[in-house]
Amino acid sequence: MPPKVSEEIRRRAQRIRLVLMDVDGVLTDGRYFHVPNPQGGLFEVKMFDSQDGIALQWLHRAGIRTGLISGRDAESTRERARSSHMVYCYMGNTEKLPVFREILAESGLSPEEIAYIGDDLTDAILMKRVGLAVAVANATPEVKAIAHYVTAAPGGSGAVREATELILDAQGRWEEVLRHYEVI
Numbered sequence: 371m372p373p374k375v376s377e378e379i380r381r382r383a384q385r386i387r388l389v390l391m392d393v394d395g396v397l398t399d400g401r402y403f404h405v406p407n408p409q410g411g412l413f414e415v416k417m418f419d420s421q422d423g424i425a426l427q428w429l430h431r432a433g434i435r436t437g438l439i440s441g442r443d444a445e446s447t448r449e450r451a452r453s454s455h456m457v458y459c460y461m462g463n464t465e466k467l468p469v470f471r472e473i474l475a476e477s478g479l480s481p482e483e484i485a486y487i488g489d490d491l492t493d494a495i496l497m498k499r500v501g502l503a504v505a506v507a508n509a510t511p512e513v514k515a516i517a518h519y520v521t522a523a524p525g526g527s528g529a530v531r532e533a534t535e536l537i538l539d540a541q542g543r544w545e546e547v548l549r550h551y552e553v554i
Contacts, residue, residue, distance in 0.1 A: 372539035373532060379519050382502040383540035387483040389429060390458065390473070390496070391530065393440035393447050395489035396506055397422060399526030402444070414444040419526055425534035426454035432543050437473065439466045441492060470496050487533055488513055489525050504533045 375383075394400050397418055404412040429436050437458025438451055444461065451459035460469045474481065482501035486493065489509040497503035497516055505517035508524040519536065521529040538544045548554045 372535040372544055373519075373522070375519060375536060375540075379502070379536070380540040382482075382518055383485070383537045385483050385501050386434060386485045386537050386541075387479055388435045388437065388457075388473075388477060389485045389487065389533070389537065390437050390439060390470075390500075391487040392489060392493050393438050393450075393461075394442060395508060396487050396525040397438070397447075397450065397530060399524065400489075400508070402442070414442070414446060416444060416446045416450075417526065418446075418450055419528055419531070421528050422526075422530035423450075423454060425531040426456070428538060428547055429534055430455040432538060432541075432546075434537070435477070439463055439469050439496070464492050466492060467495050470499065485533065485537065487530060502537070504529075 391397060398416045403415045405415055407413045426436055435457045437456050439460045440447055441464040442461065447461055448459060458473055463469050481499050484500045485502035485504060486496045486500045487504040488497055489506045490513060491510060494513055494516055503517045505514045505520045506525040506529040507521050514520050521532045523529040523532050535544060538547060
């Protein structure tokens with residue numbers, strides 16, 4: 371069920387055409403594990419939330435593009451982006467502003483048409499520039515303070531789903547999702 375939000379947040383969400391997000395702490399709970407690979411090295415394992423995953427599918431179906439900008443480079447993140455139909459997958463970027471500028475130029479969108487979901491200081495610089503800044507429940511106090519909306523759910527536990535429902539509801543698209551699954 372979409373969260374109840376102010377008219378200002380609804381107006382911001384109505385304009386969104388692209389949802390960008392961090393990975394660790396947003397799409398995951400921030401933990402990752404290094405496990406041995408067959409070649410004797412290590413690879414990184416992350417836990418992603420299935421309800422966030424279906425929400426990313428809904429955004430894709432609604433024609434709202436998605437993408438991630440992560441400080442870490444991991445094959446598991448790359449696969450999450452691919453399976454979720456993300457248009458943008460930038461990894462190994464703790465300095466996110468140059469990537470954001472590149473996305474703005476490539477997408478042709480204005481900053482007001484972009485939402486960003488973050489949890490830590492590296493995300494703040496983008497959250498100050500977008501139309502809808504969302505902090506997850508486990509975000510740092512500084513990030514929560516600059517967000518337009520703070521989710522009730524923590525990262526890796528439905529925060530992206532919550533933000534998606536907010537956006538789709540504000541755009542009058544939430545009932546389409548419910549009808550698709552024959553809930554109404």
